[in-house]
Amino acid sequence: MDPKTDTRSRILNIAEASVLKKGFEATSIEEIVAGADISRGGFFYHFKDKNALARAMLQRYIDAENALYDDLFARARELNDDPLHCMLIGLKLLAEMLTDMPEGHPGCVIAATAYQDRLFDEGVRDLNRQAILGWRTRFRGMFEEIAAVYEPKEPINMDALGDMVSSVVEGGLVLQRALREHNNASQQIMLLRTYLKLLFAQRQI
Amino acid sequence: MDPKTDTRSRILNIAEASVLKKGFEATSIEEIVAGADISRGGFFYHFKDKNALARAMLQRYIDAENALYDDLFARARELNDDPLHCMLIGLKLLAEMLTDMPEGHPGCVIAATAYQDRLFDEGVRDLNRQAILGWRTRFRGMFEEIAAVYEPKEPINMDALGDMVSSVVEGGLVLQRALREHNNASQQIMLLRTYLKLLFAQRQI
């Protein structure tokens, strides 16, 4: 790996871990440069100020999360072409992925920054907002595909159902952090999966 | 109100609002005392240090939340003695309460501190943990009462289902903060309500 992206990534890795542990304000540039083995000046070569770090960290997290969802549901689609079963398989894969993390998922950067949003400029807050809206659109699309084949047993707000995937992940991660357990997020996703089975599976149109 | 508790509560109110906006580290004692109209020394008369403030803030939040749940489900039980319908009414009341907040719910202090837990001592972290475990126990108990009357249509992990109430609230609040919308938490609770109807309502034992 070329040394430029290498140092930049190291900075982002250390910053992300620290932000999830202590929050953004308590994450000092001193500790980042000590961890990345560079000098203070080296940090400011890569990021013009601390807000630029926040922006880059969030963007990288969002991109990674989107790539993960793309990959997960593409694999699920290969395994079963029916939209409901694709969704159920994708959620199972997601739950397994969370269970397989040895230390447990460290938490969501979006939730961390959402609970400190006054520290950031409007650009950062908008990044957060667009990410969640993107997932709403993604999952609402998938649920509409399902509803075209399986009539929902109860009337459902499709935007809210789209949000529910993000909501269940975020909620599970909050629990997991507060409880110091490892599999709450995974369990909550499996409960969502059962929900979707009950909601859609009964009667094929 | 006597002036003592008055000043203490004012400090806690200002601290809570600021922690939800900016996080704990970025909440300065200077801004708290300015808002509460006292001097720096006055703050340290009420709290021995910043960690004591965190502990008091969390304890007050947890007590209020517990009182709210007690009240809500007691009222629900008055309206309908059946455990399932009591739960459904209680969740509806909770959702309505969230919708009725003019500025939207400001967010959960537990989630905020869970995402900054390395700033606090073990006592604070334990407070957080015990609160979530308390809600798990509370709601698992209610779900077991329901399951004794209505057989669940799918096998369910009762601890995880107990956690789901907290998880849905926490997840909804994260969304609501990130999106700058007002009713995501309320919508997610209504989706949970539909879930429980599908899971339990069909066949009475």
Added chain:
DNA sequence: TGTACATCAGTGAACGCGCGTTCACTGATGTAC
């Protein structure tokens, strides 16, 4: 009713420390001719 003392709820100046940021400089690598 008066006096002495204790407690309560603060005031406000002072402390040292760590923070984010700037800046002049540097050595290695790349490019033009």
Added chain:
DNA sequence: TGTACATCAGTGAACGCGCGTTCACTGATGTAC
């Protein structure tokens, strides 16, 4: 192949500012006798 210059990826000292905390002091209220 050699020389001149530009760019990249940093170094490390210095800056001023705001932070949490301490501490000697104060005026109002409560209590004992």
